Amino acid sequence: MTKLLTAHFHEPRLHELETYRGLGGYEGLKKALAMGREQLMEEMKKSNLRGLGGAGFPAGMKWSTVTPEAKDPGPRYVVVNCDESEPGCFKDRVLVTRAPHALIEGLLIAMHAIDAKQGFIFVRGEYQVQYRILDKALAEARSAGLLGERSIDLMRGAGAYISGLDTALLETMEGKKAWPRQPPPFPTAKGLMGRPTVVNNVETLCMVPHVVLKGGDWFAALGTPKSGGTFLFSVSGHVAKPGVYEFPMGTPLKDIIAAAGGVKGGRKLKAVIPGGVSTPVMTAEELDTPMDFEGPRAQGSFLGAGGVIVLDETADMVMVAHNIERFLAHESCGQCTPCRQGSYWYERILERGLSGGGVAADLETLQRTGEDMTGKVICALGDTVGVVTRALMKKFPEDFKAKFPERRG
Amino acid sequence: MAKTIRFTLDGRTVEAREGETVLEAAQRCGLRIPHYCWHQALGNPGNCRMCNVEVEGAAKPMVSCRLQPKEGMVVRSAAPAARRWQRAALEFHLVDHPLDCPVCDQSGECGLQDYYMDIGRYPSSLRDDKWHMGKRMPIGPHIMLDQERCIMCTRCTRFVSTVSQSHELGIFGRGHSQVVDVVPGRSLDNPYSGCLADICPVGALTDRDFRFQVRVWYLDEAESVCPGCSRLCSIWAHTSTRRPWHNQGRRLARLKPRLDPEVNGPWICDEGRYGFAGFDSDRLGRVLRLGRDAAELPWDAACDEIAVAWHRVVRHKKPEGLAVVASGALSNQDWAGFRSLFVDGLRLSRFLFAPEPDQVGAEDGLLRRRDKVPNLAGGRAFGFGAEIQSLTWQTLAEQIEQGEVWGLYVVDRDPLKVWGEKGRALLERLDLLVYQGPRKGLTGELARFRLPATAWLEEDGEFTDFQGRVRGYRRALEPLGQARPDWEIFAAIEAAFHGGGGL
Numbered sequence: 001m002t003k004l005l006t007a008h009f010h011e012p013r014l015h016e017l018e019t020y021r022g023l024g025g026y027e028g029l030k031k032a033l034a035m036g037r038e039q040l041m042e043e044m045k046k047s048n049l050r051g052l053g054g055a056g057f058p059a060g061m062k063w064s065t066v067t068p069e070a071k072d073p074g075p076r077y078v079v080v081n082c083d084e085s086e087p088g089c090f091k092d093r094v095l096v097t098r099a100p101h102a103l104i105e106g107l108l109i110a111m112h113a114i115d116a117k118q119g120f121i122f123v124r125g126e127y128q129v130q131y132r133i134l135d136k137a138l139a140e141a142r143s144a145g146l147l148g149e150r151s152i153d154l155m156r157g158a159g160a161y162i163s164g165l166d167t168a169l170l171e172t173m174e175g176k177k178a179w180p181r182q183p184p185p186f187p188t189a190k191g192l193m194g195r196p197t198v199v200n201n202v203e204t205l206c207m208v209p210h211v212v213l214k215g216g217d218w219f220a221a222l223g224t225p226k227s228g229g230t231f232l233f234s235v236s237g238h239v240a241k242p243g244v245y246e247f248p249m250g251t252p253l254k255d256i257i258a259a260a261g262g263v264k265g266g267r268k269l270k271a272v273i274p275g276g277v278s279t280p281v282m283t284a285e286e287l288d289t290p291m292d293f294e295g296p297r298a299q300g301s302f303l304g305a306g307g308v309i310v311l312d313e314t315a316d317m318v319m320v321a322h323n324i325e326r327f328l329a330h331e332s333c334g335q336c337t338p339c340r341q342g343s344y345w346y347e348r349i350l351e352r353g354l355s356g357g358g359v360a361a362d363l364e365t366l367q368r369t370g371e372d373m374t375g376k377v378i379c380a381l382g383d384t385v386g387v388v389t390r391a392l393m394k395k396f397p398e399d400f401k402a403k404f405p406e407r408r409g
Numbered sequence: 410m411a412k413t414i415r416f417t418l419d420g421r422t423v424e425a426r427e428g429e430t431v432l433e434a435a436q437r438c439g440l441r442i443p444h445y446c447w448h449q450a451l452g453n454p455g456n457c458r459m460c461n462v463e464v465e466g467a468a469k470p471m472v473s474c475r476l477q478p479k480e481g482m483v484v485r486s487a488a489p490a491a492r493r494w495q496r497a498a499l500e501f502h503l504v505d506h507p508l509d510c511p512v513c514d515q516s517g518e519c520g521l522q523d524y525y526m527d528i529g530r531y532p533s534s535l536r537d538d539k540w541h542m543g544k545r546m547p548i549g550p551h552i553m554l555d556q557e558r559c560i561m562c563t564r565c566t567r568f569v570s571t572v573s574q575s576h577e578l579g580i581f582g583r584g585h586s587q588v589v590d591v592v593p594g595r596s597l598d599n600p601y602s603g604c605l606a607d608i609c610p611v612g613a614l615t616d617r618d619f620r621f622q623v624r625v626w627y628l629d630e631a632e633s634v635c636p637g638c639s640r641l642c643s644i645w646a647h648t649s650t651r652r653p654w655h656n657q658g659r660r661l662a663r664l665k666p667r668l669d670p671e672v673n674g675p676w677i678c679d680e681g682r683y684g685f686a687g688f689d690s691d692r693l694g695r696v697l698r699l700g701r702d703a704a705e706l707p708w709d710a711a712c713d714e715i716a717v718a719w720h721r722v723v724r725h726k727k728p729e730g731l732a733v734v735a736s737g738a739l740s741n742q743d744w745a746g747f748r749s750l751f752v753d754g755l756r757l758s759r760f761l762f763a764p765e766p767d768q769v770g771a772e773d774g775l776l777r778r779r780d781k782v783p784n785l786a787g788g789r790a791f792g793f794g795a796e797i798q799s800l801t802w803q804t805l806a807e808q809i810e811q812g813e814v815w816g817l818y819v820v821d822r823d824p825l826k827v828w829g830e831k832g833r834a835l836l837e838r839l840d841l842l843v844y845q846g847p848r849k850g851l852t853g854e855l856a857r858f859r860l861p862a863t864a865w866l867e868e869d870g871e872f873t874d875f876q877g878r879v880r881g882y883r884r885a886l887e888p889l890g891q892a893r894p895d896w897e898i899f900a901a902i903e904a905a906f907h908g909g910g911g912l
Contacts, residue, residue: 160583177580182455182475332584334561335456341501344585348537365534372497375469376458 002222004210004230005203006246009098015133017140020101026146028209032109035212040113046216048228049208053081053164053201054275054305055380056227056293059208060216065188066114067196072189076196078110079173080121080205082130083157083164086276087327088307091232092202094244096123096130099206100137104152106205109212111150114198118151122169125157161331165379166199168333179335180379201305203232223249227292231303235260237310238267250295254287257310267312271396275304277324278384280391281317300391317399321389322350328385338373339382345369346389358404363393416482423478431473431484432460442486443495443524445502445610446562447474449668450675451571457502457562459524461494462486470494492528499529505540505585506611507557515612517625521560542588549577549597551679552605552614556588559613565589565605572676572775575599589613600777603682607666607675618683619663623655628662631885634872635664636738636783636865637681640776641874643669644677646866646885660886661688661866672874678777680770691848693861694890700857708891712905715843715858719755719906722815722840731841732759732805732814736821737768737782739895740870741790741879746899747820748791754903759814762788763799765827778875783865787873802827809835820895821846821862825855845898861892868894 013019020026032040044060051057066076080103084092096103103121111119121138123131131154138152160178162168167181170192191197207229211219220228227249233256236242240261247256253272263269269284274291280301282289289295293303311320329343346369349362370386377383393400413424418435425434430453435442445457453474461470465483473486485491503521510516542556561580566589569578577597581590591597597605606616625647633646649655649662656662664685666677696711698704706714719731733751751757764782772779789795800808806828808814816839817824825832836842836855844856847864866885873879893901 179456329584334580334582334584334587335454337457337459337498337561338501340561340585340587341504344540345501345504345535345537352537359536361534362536369497369500369534372494372501376461376494376498378455 002230002248003246004222005095005099005102005206005232006244014099015097015101015137017101017137017144020099024213025101025209026105028212029105029108029112029146032112032209032212037113037115040109040212043211043216044113044208047211047219048216048223048226049204049211049219050227050293051201052203052207052231052305054086054302056303059200059204062188062200063110063113063198065186066198067189069115072196074195075118076114076116077192077198078107078114078116078119079166079169079192079197079199080107080119080202081164081166081169081199082121082127082134082202083124083169084127084202084305085124085161085164085331086278086305086307087324088234088236088273088276088309089305090234090236091244091306093127093130095202095206095232096127097133100134101141102206102209103134103202104137104141104146106200106208107152108147108150109208110198110200110205114196116198117149118153120153120155120173120192122155122157122163122173124164125159131156160333161327162333162379162381165381168379169199170197177333179333182378224290224292224294226294231291231306233291233306233308235308235310237273237308238264238269238312238315239310240264247291249292250290252287253282253289253291253308256291256308257287260308260310263310263312265312267314269310270313270315271311271317271320273307273309273311275302276307277309277327278380278388279304279307280387281320281395283395316403317392317396318350318353318403321392322347322354324388325350325385328381328388332381332385333379336377336379336382339377339385342369342373342382343385346385350389353400353403360401360404360406362404363400366390366393414478414480416478416480416484418484419487425478429478431462431471431476431478433474434478435473435486440486441527442473443499443528444474445520445560446564448564448567448608448675451564451567451608454563454567457560458498459495459502460486461491461498463488463491495524495528496531499524500531500534502560504535505557506560507539509558509612513555513558513612514615514620514625515558515609519612520610540585542586543590546590547617548591549602551602551617551683552597553617553620554589554591555613555615556590558611559589560611561587561589562610564608564610565614568601568605568608569597569599572604573599573601600678600680600771600773601676601775603679604666604676616663618686622657623649623652623662627652627655629885631866631883632667633664633866633882633885634783634880635677635681636872637678637684638770638778638781639783639786639875640673640778641783641872641878641880642673642677642681642776643667643880644681648866648885650886659686659689661685672878672880673776676776678775680777680781688864688866691850692864692889692892693847693849693853693859694892695859695861696891697859698857699854699859708893708901709905711858711860712901713908715902716905716908718841718857719816726815726840728755729758730813730815731755731757732761732800732808732817733757734761734805734817734819734822734824735788735793736846737762737764737780737785737788738821738865739784739788740865740868740872741784741787742870743895743899744784744788744791744793746896746903748793750899750903751818752792752797754906758797759800759805759808760793760797761800761802761805761822762793763801765822766802784872786875786877787871790873806832806835809838812838815839816841816843818843819845819852819856821848823850823852825851845895847892860898861890862895862898863888863892867892870894 168178325346329347373386444460463485546554845860
């Protein structure tokens, strides 16, 4: 089975420039610089490389929507979103720890593609080790002359989940409170400091050298018709061997779980959260779902950032819902009222359910207010608050009825 | 002509100007779409989610404060779906709201109450405890903060960053526990801080001056202009006379900005807003002759006696020895009467209408002007400041000292306050001192005749602002006692002179 990003993970010194180059590193950059920008864009579009941070926006398309220099002269930026905060996702951490040069190479190609002289890598504040690894790798690349006239700087987050959202990340970088912007304009027109900016996820950029080296068609052929290449799944929860597993796009969910050693302790699988906690839950009956950007969507869920959380029969779905909603309430940025107030309201209702005070009418409130949040807020966090619990309620009604019973009198 | 875009809103055809959003076009046409965060001068962050509307052909609800209309677009703000979204947003706003309306000053003019009655009226689904935050926090000299009532519309933080540019307020924390507060070590103390109580759509920021004084539904309002400086901002005068025992017996409860895009937009400054707290103190209501034979007089008698006193002096002294001190707070009508009596009638030449030293103050690029008197421009139209120049306080004092000036007619000015203790000796030298004004001041004590005039809220009138605009104001309160508008007094005195054959 083809592996792109994790193919050389067995090399102990992969994080060093010498090892990375020895394995063919920075050849993609060399080829990209020799290519014309238009041809590079063409390959990117053909590759069907999607934004792998969760949204799945085609990367080539994003690059090509950057306002052209002729229309808006001045600096333009590429920002790497390394603010991986989704509970259940840890692929970017592994990528940066093991192969920081893959990211730097991808970033340099992206900067070449949109003619950006300045790039930024925004690293989650909690990723202390990863920051140091990136810092060292950047220094190596710089002294090897790989950056050319370009400059790349590291920035650190301050611990807000919402900063992982592109526009909130840009606000954070500008020194403001991490409140998502309401597009339009999109960052590709007005991003960092009001300049055209491409914000890409770590994994997306790590894929770019492979697209350049082997061609867009080859890359697209690895995956499904609309999602090209491979994808890193962070598998966690009740599995025997949690970890990061690379599979081609469209691999059935059950294969991914099997690779992680299956459900731990021989227990029965109850549910899978396919893409990190903000994606709606899937049941044991839906394990044949092909994991690309289209597959889980057909089941009312999302591929997200590939954070597969496996839950066995011991899991109580009200507890799961409470755990997720408590996280989202804590991380709601507080900008839009429905999310700010709704998430905490959800937390309180679920907490009361867990401590024995739930009533059946609460389920109606959860259903109704959930509908009233989703699609009525600026960013995806508020959408999620309403979606996650409603999906759990729909697919595991018995768990909820037990905690929110009909009461007399 | 600017391009207009025609779209349909709730069945009505609305013409939006270029660049206008659906909400702005609706507001201009008098159609109400619920909103909190949008404010005409503070932008449209779109975070309150109250103005959701249904757009034909759109999959999702759209916030009308950020929606640019397109030609032929069909928008519904009152359809069941749009109403459900708006009601839901309102419900979220109220989840952690303390619902302390009975003790909240915003009651009666609160966005939460208004929209609940308009589009809410749902039964509560809340079974859990509310989140508690800071109460009654005096964050500045004029503003009280209640964090629990706050709905996070961010109007206040946008105001201090874009309008007053004083940056005292911030949003601290995150999510449901975040609060609006002053930046550590600072106080909400800028020349426009009172505006925060105006723009806060709920009871989170209330006016400390107005707090607990009177319920807003007992107030009457009149269109007025602020006489605090020559900007002449449009204001509402809110008066409390229906429940005289409220507001500590004071008739004027508060001044609020009246939206006027050409003059002051939606703002007024704190000097103007809080400068009239003593509106009813030290007021004159009786026509008096003072001195050994002190007595209350009818208006006619007082005017006659003033004419007689004048004639008695001018038998042996020059008529120009009577100097007139006039305030810049006279209305245009008053200036007309003033000129008719003193210039065209008595042919006087000594006038002092320059501001008192403490009537010159701070100026800024927003609203405040240097001269803190409202209507010097109006006087200029009648020659005062043009062909008739003002004496200075210094020269007037010298001329009294040298005996060139034997009498003073003071209109709503306080020479004694300007001159200090030496002024008392000066004023006592005079053969005639007439004082006319709404307030007694220090000079009013020493006058031979003391005539009560109405204050600006007690008359209809017009001022002229520094840009030459004529600005009308309406009577908000009844005159006190015998008080009359200044122009009526001038006219009555002029008539007395005519009657006595003096002119």
